[in-house]
Amino acid sequence: MKHTPLYLALFASSLLLSACDKTAKTDTTTVAAEAALDSKMAAVPAYTPAQFYATKSYMGNDINHKADALLVASDETGVFNLYKVSLDGKTWTPLTQSTTESMLPVGWFPQDDRVLYKADQGGNELHHVYVRELDGSVKDLTPGDKHKAEFVGWTDDNKFWLMTNERDPKFFDLYSYDSSNYQRTLVYQNNEGYDIGALSDNGRYVALSKERTNADNNLYLLDLQSTDKTPVHITPHQGNVSHGIYGFSRDNNQLIFGSDEKSEFSEAFAYNINEKAVQPYSKADWDIMYIGFSKDNKYKVEAVNADASTLISITELATGKALQLPELPAGDLRGVTFSDDSQYLSFYVNADNSPSNLFVWKLSETKAERLTQALDKAIDENVLVKSEVVRFPSFDDLAVPALLYKPKQASSTAKVPALIWIHGGPGGQSRTGYSPAIQHLVNQGYAVLAVNNRGSSGYGKTFFHLDDLKHGEHDLQDIVYGKKYLQSLDWVATDRIGVMGGSYGGYLTMAAMAFTDEFKVGINIFGVTNWVRTLESIPAWWESFRESLYAELGDPAKDGERLRRISPVFHGDKVKKPVLVVQGANDPRVLQVESDEMVAAIRAQNVPVEYVLFPDEGHGFMKKENRIKAQEAYLAFLQKYL
Known part of the structure; x- marks a missing residue:
């Protein structure tokens, strides 16, 4: 598991035996x-x-609160712009009209169709986070010239959380934003150079990591309700061990993380916050790339990097049974996203010979609907x-x-x-x-x-x-x-x-x-x-x-x-x-x-x-x-x- 953020010359003999015949044969063969x-x-x-490149590229497929639209970015105009896409794919409503910079989707607001997205300037990687209001107006939530901002997550109280390095270019501080008026609060001033990895749904816990070398790092749990807000080390180990943060369980009781301590590959472990104990959670023959959960905690999504391909498994948590997907074109699934009530599933299918195409599946039906034709018709x-x-x-x-x-x-x-x-x-x-x-x-x-x-x-x-x-x-x-x-x-x-x-x-x-x-x-x-x-x-x-x-x-x-x-x-x-x-x-x-x-x-x-x-x-x-x-x-x- 990693955690950091195409010779031989052809031999040519100079000895030409029967030069005329050799040349004649070579010419004939070449022709x-x-x-x-x-x-x-x-x-x-x-x-x-x-x-x-007339082929269209897409990114994002967040399903809104009413489960009647997706937030999708497409580069059909030359740069990525945002669209509100009906679940049947028949209606694409432009939300942005940029001609210079790509607009990269973050997601819908949880209770209305406002949108968060991010963009930089000319590829300088100094992304800002923006909100698009219902009337189409746009507000830069992280204004300034020389800093960078990233989205961290939503919490159950309808606050969204961002991190920026505006105070100190070297380190990212954590802010919560009121979704009604965008007033922000500094929640954690990151003076020690931690990487912010995940936020619990209740807004109490933050998972942090800190690098020691490219082979060794540590994970920490920050309890925002503690008096001193001191991160607690939760991955004591001997030797070099690489850890990665997957996220918190929906009940806020566990942090799911990856570790290569016991294997050549990244296995998943669960840190129980109340018991302060680590238990094995999942393992595969290759690196586990990520683990996530549907909002209603009905399904778990797990991805494995299997010999340069992505294998996705979706499990019903109550029964442990694998969700049987409908018949799909050959390829890897990407961006698996559930609606809030887990009635719909959106995802992309991508293959060597077929660019990413967007699908929506209503789980009560036997067929998934394909919403896009990415490959140019020519x-x-x-x-x-x-x-x-x-x-x-x-x-x-x-x-x-x-x-x-x-x-x-x-x-x-x-x-x-x-x-x-x-x-x-x-x-x-x-x-x-x-x-x-x-x-x-x-x-x-x-x-x-x-x-x-x-x-x-x-x-x-x-x-x-x-x-x-x-x-x-x-x-x-x-x-x-x-x-x-x-x-x-x-x-x-x-x-x-x-x-x-x-x-x-x-x-x-x-x-x-x-x-x-x-x-x-x-x-x-x-x-x-x-x-x-x-x-x-x-x-x-x-x-x-x-x-x-x-x-x-x-x-x-x-x-x-x-x-x-x-x-x-x-x-x-x-x-x-x-x-x-x-x-x-x-x-x-x-x-x-x-x-x-x-x-x-x-x-x-x-x-x-x-x-x-x-x-x-x-x-x-x-x-x-x-x-x-x-x-x-x-x-x-x-x-x-x-």
Whole structure:
């Protein structure tokens, strides 16, 4: 369990025996292969980035108090806006009309159709929380220029609770808000740097966590009715144990949390508040991702991260019986949400070859209603591909998991170029599910291997910590051996393999281009290139896990030499192959200067480098127009150099 907030060169012999015959055979083979590939490509419709991103993305599916509408955000207009959606999906009433910033849903008020939502400015991650009144007017509940706010929860007295770092940029304080007039009360001044994890329904208890290292943390219970409001440590343990907060039981008597103390994976435990005792609650063969309860406490929802897919179970608490869902399309369930009376269930179904579509199920009926058609009508879903979970041995025989996307036009007689795709983090995971970026590249005839290198989450704590203080070294070798694996496939063009990734994946991409000669091209999407600067300039609100980051990546004050050694920006002279860099100017995590300097260092060597800079984006691209431009840049670059 984690708690922090894609090489081998093809051997080419210079010894040409029977040169004329060899050349003739090679040319014939090449022509035949290209003809076969062209034939297969013609059989697969090729779609543009604009068509893939015409597909609609949705988020949120909260059911209102009358159980007659959902709160949904859609990016159909180019950025995410909020809609009131009837339960049959026939009526979509716009609630916001933003043209610049995405409006991200929090939820309905519990007794009327006022709405809470949040938004930042140009991707700067300084989110504010807003209320949309019944008359359509909007109020910023957390006004100011340089702070960040997040929603914590509702309590039974109809108060909503927010946390902000306005007092001290490093720490988040907890406030309760009167839902009638929005007057707020400072409930807990967080001077010690705790992370606020959950709030009990009665408003009495707050679950807190505090990082020690990236492998070890503690959980605390804060009783707001106590005289001194001192958090009480509730997870004493020996050695390194990672804990995560799931939430409180509906009766306010238990805190449900995850722990890897007794397993490689996160198991669920219950802390009994009255008895001050911990009991096992639930376990699985993989990490338990979350546990939640319907508002009327009739059902429990549990999610497990099973080999990069999400398995959802819904249990009736009174009987212990599993709720049998109606027939649904293949895919993972996401965002499972009950109405207040548990008569309705809303959720999304998502698959590799099908973007998230919204469903509503009335539990008394046998069929769930599908409310959306997310995939653009121009795209035939049957043309899209499903990933295959594969594993390959790395340099030390470690089995490295990955998701393999094989283009439909690929075969042993029609070999295709390939890309290794590296997720962010460190500590992230490439998971099954729809990705327009991956599907577009595969549709264009590029194989994709999404590698979950050592240090990825989801495969046990030992695997997760294998890259600690070894970043850009052992995990980079996993990427090298991912290339070896691709070269073992008879449908891959072994001399046409590139690497790409975002954030930490962008770092490993640049590391692969600077420290190896294995990949023909690299696409660095807002990747770290100067670890010293990045670790010295982390956002102020990351203060609570600064030491955890240092334990995993290194302390710039103590480990500066090693951090410079693994930072590609100091080794631009070693980059010999074409690189594309894509960056958001407002990125608070990986500053624009990192990409500026990396591009300059490569250009100084007269190596082809292309640079796409979005002035209105941050760490990730929210605007559909920019996502299309980025995807067009990926394709043009790959068509030119790979």
